[in-house]
Amino acid sequence: MTAEWLECIACHAQFASTEVRYTCDCGALLSLERPAGFAAKLATRTFDARLASRDDVDRSGVWRFREAVLDVPTSAIVSHPEGATRLYRRPSLSAYAGVEPLAFKHEGENPTGSFKDRGMTVAVTQAVRLGERAVACASTGNTSSSLAAYAAQAGTRAIVFVPAGKISLGKLAQTLAYGALCLNVRGDFDAAMRLVNKACAKLDIYLLNSINPFRIEGQKTIVWELLQDRGWRAPDWIALPAGNLGNTSAFGKALREALEGGWIDRVPRIAAIQASGANPFSRGFAEDFRTRHRMKAETIASAIRIGDPVSWDKARAAIAETHGVVGEVTDAELLEAKRAIDEAGIGCEPASACSLAGVRKLRAAGTIRPSDDVVCVLTGHVLKDPDVVLHAPGIDRSSQTIEIDPTVAAVEAALANRL
Numbered sequence: 001m002t003a004e005w006l007e008c009i010a011c012h013a014q015f016a017s018t019e020v021r022y023t024c025d026c027g028a029l030l031s032l033e034r035p036a037g038f039a040a041k042l043a044t045r046t047f048d049a050r051l052a053s054r055d056d057v058d059r060s061g062v063w064r065f066r067e068a069v070l071d072v073p074t075s076a077i078v079s080h081p082e083g084a085t086r087l088y089r090r091p092s093l094s095a096y097a098g099v100e101p102l103a104f105k106h107e108g109e110n111p112t113g114s115f116k117d118r119g120m121t122v123a124v125t126q127a128v129r130l131g132e133r134a135v136a137c138a139s140t141g142n143t144s145s146s147l148a149a150y151a152a153q154a155g156t157r158a159i160v161f162v163p164a165g166k167i168s169l170g171k172l173a174q175t176l177a178y179g180a181l182c183l184n185v186r187g188d189f190d191a192a193m194r195l196v197n198k199a200c201a202k203l204d205i206y207l208l209n210s211i212n213p214f215r216i217e218g219q220k221t222i223v224w225e226l227l228q229d230r231g232w233r234a235p236d237w238i239a240l241p242a243g244n245l246g247n248t249s250a251f252g253k254a255l256r257e258a259l260e261g262g263w264i265d266r267v268p269r270i271a272a273i274q275a276s277g278a279n280p281f282s283r284g285f286a287e288d289f290r291t292r293h294r295m296k297a298e299t300i301a302s303a304i305r306i307g308d309p310v311s312w313d314k315a316r317a318a319i320a321e322t323h324g325v326v327g328e329v330t331d332a333e334l335l336e337a338k339r340a341i342d343e344a345g346i347g348c349e350p351a352s353a354c355s356l357a358g359v360r361k362l363r364a365a366g367t368i369r370p371s372d373d374v375v376c377v378l379t380g381h382v383l384k385d386p387d388v389v390l391h392a393p394g395i396d397r398s399s400q401t402i403e404i405d406p407t408v409a410a411v412e413a414a415l416a417n418r419l
């Protein structure tokens with residue numbers, strides 16, 4: 001087992017991993033760190049051998065990599081189990097993006113339907129280890145669903161702060177179903193985020209947003225598992241949607257550690273894609289990150305309707321270290337890409353489709369080449385936001401849903417010219 005500590009990403013001050021804190025005294029974010037060379041002591045064949053195991057901890061796509069995730073006894077782990085998601089390839093989507101080979105890692109296949117479960121299993125395990133009685137987050141709906149599910153499993157009180165009337169019905173229902181207390185904040189996600197920060201500090205509640213470094217440790221495994229799925233052969237690009245920037249940060253750390261460990265021999269470039277109505281990070285990238293932008297966010301992709309992302313500095317480092325890019329796509333572009341993914345029989349929620357829409361645009365701009373090897377991460381399940389499937393602008397399902405009398409003649413009439 002390796003020793004672990006929390007370390008400031010700016011001034012490198014160190015704190016015990018059992019201390020409850022999310023930022024350094026200097027104000028910068030904290031990262032969970034281990035002794036130099038730790039990753040090189042871990043062999044990918046150990047991770048590969050666990051694929052054949054019947055043990056839940058080995059089968060979890062997070063805890064399969066446990067030596068590089070969190071140093072706790074396996075008996076202390078709160079796991080559903082999560083991860084072990086699939087990679088999809090579809091000729092129609094390669095043609096749509098203009099890129100081949102192209103694959104999709106579908107994180108919507110996690111237990112609560114989004115990638116958040118990978119971070120939550122680690123952060124809730126840490127909450128239990130610290131003896132926390134209540135956990136909280138601000139959320140656009142996926143983090144809250146995941147927190148609620150894992151808190152229910154751990155027997156911890158779950159309190160979620162969501163922008164009132166601004167999260168999808170599926171996510172709200174799911175969060176309530178698992179038993180969380182839902183505070184509908186009159187304001188946007190950024191207001192809910194500021195509020196939960198202050199409330200947790202004052203009321204001694206453990207904060208489970210991705211500002212919590214233990215969330216990032218779990219989300220690293222999206223990248224490790226996709227590398228493992230590919231026999232530890234790095235792609236040229238990994239594309240993902242970007243909102244609060246926790247996942248972009250986690251991908252950067254995962255790639256740094258995989259390279260240090262010799263698990264891969266080169267680093268893929270990260271393409272972080274925002275919605276153009278919620279694009280502070282993309283604006284920052286366009287001007288070499290001279291300014292930390294903050295904005296009032298608006299997009300149909302409610303999951304990433306975020307104007308003041310908390311993990312900015314970590315994500316900026318991830319883009320720099322991987323020679324990555326930050327792109328943006330309009331609502332029309334992400335909806336069109338979502339439709340292509342849905343009609344390929346895969347399906348995803350609107351924010352997830354930013355990855356494909358972004359790759360198509362980067363290909364058209366010549367940043368991505370036609371023969372580049374690309375993996376898009378789909379972050380959430382199609383059922384997370386049924387309203388967009390049925391009622392988004394430009395969507396007309398009337399020719400697809402026909403009410404009929406219960407007669408064969410009515411079926412025949414409905415199927416005329418359609419068989």
Ligand code: F0G
Pocket residue numbers: 114116138139140141142143144210241242243244245246247248303304349351352379380
């Ligand atoms: N995709 C989906 C489906 C999400 O739910 C989120 C974030 C992202 C992408 C962006 O990831 O924030 O790490 O950059 N959802 C958060 C939530 C904000 O509350 O569920 P990020």
